[in-house]
Amino acid sequence: xxxxxxQVIFFDHFHVMGYGAPLIYILFLLDYRSNDNVIxxxxxxxxxxxxxxxxxxxxxxxMMAMVFMVFIRGKIFDxxxxxxxxNDEYTLDFSSLGINIYTQILVIITFxxxxxxxxxxxxxxxxxxxxLLKVVTGTFSTTALVLFYNFLRYYRRGR
Amino acid sequence: xxxxxxxxxxxxxxxxxxxxxxIGIILYSQFNSRQGAVIFSSVNNVAGAFYQxxxxxxxxxxxxxxxxxxxxxxxxxxxxxxxLREQLQDVGWSADTLSKCxxxxxxxxxxxxxxxxxxxxxxxxxxxTLDKGETDGxxxxxxxxDSNGIVGVIxxxxxxxxxxxxxLNSQSSINCxxxxxxxxxxxxxxxxxxxxxxxxxxPRHSIVEKGDKIVTNGFSAVFPAGLPVGEVEEILDGDDNxxxxxxxxxxxxxxxxxxxxxxxxxxxxxxxxxxxxVK
Numbered sequence: 001x002x003x004x005x006x007q008v009i010f011f012d013h014f015h016v017m018g019y020g021a022p023l024i025y026i027l028f029l030l031d032y033r034s035n036d037n038v039i040x041x042x043x044x045x046x047x048x049x050x051x052x053x054x055x056x057x058x059x060x061x062x063m064m065a066m067v068f069m070v071f072i073r074g075k076i077f078d079x080x081x082x083x084x085x086x087n088d089e090y091t092l093d094f095s096s097l098g099i100n101i102y103t104q105i106l107v108i109i110t111f112x113x114x115x116x117x118x119x120x121x122x123x124x125x126x127x128x129x130x131x132l133l134k135v136v137t138g139t140f141s142t143t144a145l146v147l148f149y150n151f152l153r154y155y156r157r158g159r
Numbered sequence: 160x161x162x163x164x165x166x167x168x169x170x171x172x173x174x175x176x177x178x179x180x181x182i183g184i185i186l187y188s189q190f191n192s193r194q195g196a197v198i199f200s201s202v203n204n205v206a207g208a209f210y211q212x213x214x215x216x217x218x219x220x221x222x223x224x225x226x227x228x229x230x231x232x233x234x235x236x237x238x239x240x241x242x243l244r245e246q247l248q249d250v251g252w253s254a255d256t257l258s259k260c261x262x263x264x265x266x267x268x269x270x271x272x273x274x275x276x277x278x279x280x281x282x283x284x285x286x287x288t289l290d291k292g293e294t295d296g297x298x299x300x301x302x303x304x305d306s307n308g309i310v311g312v313i314x315x316x317x318x319x320x321x322x323x324x325x326x327l328n329s330q331s332s333i334n335c336x337x338x339x340x341x342x343x344x345x346x347x348x349x350x351x352x353x354x355x356x357x358x359x360x361x362p363r364h365s366i367v368e369k370g371d372k373i374v375t376n377g378f379s380a381v382f383p384a385g386l387p388v389g390e391v392e393e394i395l396d397g398d399d400n401x402x403x404x405x406x407x408x409x410x411x412x413x414x415x416x417x418x419x420x421x422x423x424x425x426x427x428x429x430x431x432x433x434x435x436x437v438k
Contacts, residue, residue, distance in 0.1 A: 038172040060187030067179045123194045
């Protein structure tokens with residue numbers, strides 16, 4: 001909830017090069033445990049997406065993108081984590097997975113989410129360059145913001 | 160039943176996902192006018208394609224029924240012909256007179272369907288090869304047409320193939336006239352373009368305008384009168400300055416030729432024999 005309020009009050013007004021804005025509420029997608037119930041996550045994602053949509057006056061856009069990402073995120077996480085033969089039960093955490101894996105997962109999730117969101121907003125590839133710039137700047141700014149947030153958290157915990 | 164329940168329970172997240180996405184699409188198209196219009200148009204396209212396929216399938220599945228209806232109609236028409244023959248014979252027409260009437264007055268001509276299997280376009284003397292030959296009833300000097308007009312004349316035949324001397328051949332010369340008049344000339348190809356030929360030796364007093372139709376005049380036994388050839392593109396002075404030369408845009412596109420018909424003008428055999436005596 002705090003993330004959504006931060007997003008609509010603060011981050012929505014920062015557009016990198018006039019294109020993509022950082023999406024702080026994506027932290028919801030990264031707050032993942034391997035034993036999470038997919039259905040309840042999708043329902044929470046629906047509510048979160050609709051909440052953001054209400055402020056953006058674009059009902060359905062964030063909701064669909066969020067539900068889709070919640071649905072596939074487990075596969076993406078498994079792809080990275082299982083290859084490294086970690087425990088079956090894991091938490092997507094900066095400290096437990098290490099910065100490399102975490103950043104890779106973060107970039108992929110953010111990129112896919114930005115692609116979904118931008119496409120649903122534009123619903124055309126007619127202006128492909130603008131679309132690409134929006135996705136790239138959105139991915140870049142969101143990744144930077146989430147990494148910064150995690151560094152802060154990690155640093156505070158460390159102290 | 161147990162298996163079904165187990166299957167549904169195992170894949171429940173899929174059903175919830177689809178349900179939520181469907182709800183999302185409905186909200187998305189309802190509350191976003193531009194996106195809604197795009198979705199509506201895409202759905203229309205998909206539905207259109209679906210209806211086209213289902214219509215084609217329906218037509219195909221109904222072929223048997225249509226065939227049966229056509230067969231019945233054919234039987235009925237044959238019966239009508241037989242009745243008319245009887246009635247004509249009753250009023251004094253003999254079988255010979257009737258046969259002659261059909262051959263000449265009704266001018267019955269048979270068309271043999273053929274396919275172009277080879278076609279040269281950029282030579283001085285082009286030729287077209289057809290997939291039908293003597294065994295199909297094709298012989299020399301039969302006319303060849305397609306749906307847009309005349310193509311040429313059968314030049315040589317073998318058992319299963321025949322060679323056509325098309326309009327696009329320097330040796331080709333076909334008598335044609337300006338439609339709705341009787342002013343005629345000889346149509347030949349001057350190698351300028353695949354779409355144009357020249358109608359030469361048209362008298363100076365001919366009444367002709369750009370866009371007039373050019374048709375066969377029936378002076379040869381090869382083509383009956385009135386077959387379309389093309390239309391007048393330009394009116395020029397003849398080489399002798401005593402006549403007109405018409406630049407004619409041909410109706411037939413020789414670069415896009417596939418199905419043609421060979422005119423089996425058997426009724427003109429007598430005329431042909433007579434004319435050959437003076438050649």
